[in-house]
Amino acid sequence: MDRTNTPYGNHQFGIYSAGLKGELPILPLRYEDLEARAREVLDPAAYWYVAGGAGEASMAANRHSFDRYPLFPRMLTDVSERDLSTTVLGKKHATPLMLAPLGVQEILHPDAELAVARAAADVGVPMTLSTVSSYPMEQVKSELGDTTGWYQLYWPNDDELATSLVQRAEKAGYEAIVITLDTKMLAWRERDLEGAYLPFLQGKGLANYTSDPVFCAGLDKAPDEDVVATVKHWSQVYASPERSWSDLAKLRAATNLPLILKGVLHPEDALAARRAGMDGVIVSNHGGRQVDGSIAAIDALAGVVDAVGDHMSVLFDSGIRRGADVLKAVALGADAVLVGRPFAWGLACAGEQGVAEVLRRLLADIDLTLALTGHDRIDRLTRAALASTRY
Ligand SMILES: Cc1cc2nc3c(=O)[nH]c(=O)nc-3n(C[C@H](O)[C@H](O)[C@H](O)COP(=O)(O)O)c2cc1C
Ligand SMILES: CCCCC(=O)C(=O)O
Numbered sequence: 529m530d531r532t533n534t535p536y537g538n539h540q541f542g543i544y545s546a547g548l549k550g551e552l553p554i555l556p557l558r559y560e561d562l563e564a565r566a567r568e569v570l571d572p573a574a575y576w577y578v579a580g581g582a583g584e585a586s587m588a589a590n591r592h593s594f595d596r597y598p599l600f601p602r603m604l605t606d607v608s609e610r611d612l613s614t615t616v617l618g619k620k621h622a623t624p625l626m627l628a629p630l631g632v633q634e635i636l637h638p639d640a641e642l643a644v645a646r647a648a649a650d651v652g653v654p655m656t657l658s659t660v661s662s663y664p665m666e667q668v669k670s671e672l673g674d675t676t677g678w679y680q681l682y683w684p685n686d687d688e689l690a691t692s693l694v695q696r697a698e699k700a701g702y703e704a705i706v707i708t709l710d711t712k713m714l715a716w717r718e719r720d721l722e723g724a725y726l727p728f729l730q731g732k733g734l735a736n737y738t739s740d741p742v743f744c745a746g747l748d749k750a751p752d753e754d755v756v757a758t759v760k761h762w763s764q765v766y767a768s769p770e771r772s773w774s775d776l777a778k779l780r781a782a783t784n785l786p787l788i789l790k791g792v793l794h795p796e797d798a799l800a801a802r803r804a805g806m807d808g809v810i811v812s813n814h815g816g817r818q819v820d821g822s823i824a825a826i827d828a829l830a831g832v833v834d835a836v837g838d839h840m841s842v843l844f845d846s847g848i849r850r851g852a853d854v855l856k857a858v859a860l861g862a863d864a865v866l867v868g869r870p871f872a873w874g875l876a877c878a879g880e881q882g883v884a885e886v887l888r889r890l891l892a893d894i895d896l897t898l899a900l901t902g903h904d905r906i907d908r909l910t911r912a913a914l915a916s917t918r919y
Pocket of ligand 1: 579629816
């Protein structure tokens with residue numbers, strides 16, 4: 529159990545040792561129990577904002593579709609030395625794990641993205657910061673230090689504001705811009721509609737806007753002097769349903785940073801991303817929060833990899849809960865995966881420490897599952913690691 533060369537596997541040993549000393553782990557171990565604990569500590573509306581989706585079908589599909597790609601363990605290979613490192617956008621990362629952009633984290637914990645950035649830096653997992661974050665991007669990056677940060681853009685309908693946000697991110701030290709395409713408008717989210725709950729309308733999650741000179745130039749008063757006017761202005765600039773592929777040229781011209789499109793599911797859209805000069809795509813259905821009855825994200829992955837995987841970075845999110853999920857996505861061709869709701873629950877239950885613990889557990893699980901399926905390097909996994917014939 530303790531015979532492992534990686535810091536990730538040692539986490540398992542640490543948990544057992546703590547158990548022997550009668551110390552229980554601070555957080556429930558199973559994802560489902562962790563979510564249940566978070567539900568106990570959160571305001572119900574905030575819990576449902578995170579847990580809910582557009583209907584239920586896509587969220588359920590994101591999970592059960594992983595079952596279609598069973599791992600096919602091999603025996604008697606030397607797994608004494610293991611390597612979880614992976615290359616994304618030409619840069620080597622210690623593990624294939626990243627933090628997905630999750631907006632408005634103040635509904636989970638007052639330290640929100642600052643706590644998440646500290647945990648990311650502590651564990652060495654790159655973080656993607658949402659446009660709709662609770663702290664400004666510059667402050668979050670200073671907590672991240674040298675750890676890789678990406679900035680996720682909700683692409684405003686005002687080109688000057690888009691340029692300002694992207695250039696601030698570049699100046700602050702973010703290493704890539706993630707442009708989320710699947711949220712031109714919010715979906716029909718029954719849970720949130722039932723409670724008439726949308727945190728942004730209370731002025732939450734707007735820190736990147738209220739710290740932006742271009743956004744503030746559109747206001748008559750300082751943002752905190754008239755929150756109603758600030759929220760109204762935000763709702764007018766937040767997105768544009770008109771955006772199409774040709775608009776990407778403007779963002780390409782606005783920054784030298786790599787551009788990654790998030791929310792790509794169809795291989796033709798992946799090809800369009802390549803034609804538009806993008807550097808990567810994230811195969812994602814937004815955790816089932818946008819289109820009810822959508823293709824499960826994992827079922828879309830192989831098609832995108834086959835279309836563009838030789839030419840750009842392909843990442844994956846939507847449904848990652850355990851180590852085996854990560855191995856399956858990497859075996860199907862993802863260069864890295866983004867974890868979403870699990871770290872939100874860690875944040876809600878125990879702030880920075882909770883996020884770090886969730887990440888360490890996931891990394892330990894990835895490391896052990898890699899070894900037990902007979903592999904020593906995660907970046908060498910291929911579809912031969914799977915028993916499925918679905919791709
Ligand atoms: C509470 C919450 C807020 C989110 N906010 C954003 C966001 O601001 N920007 C974005 O691109 N995606 C956002 N997402 C989607 C995540 O980046 C990611 O695609 C999704 O959480 C993956 O699904 P999973 O958490 O079920 O694994 C959000 C998801 C949740 C649960
Ligand atoms: C208006 C931004 C929405 C944040 C988001 O992406 C989500 O709740 O899924």
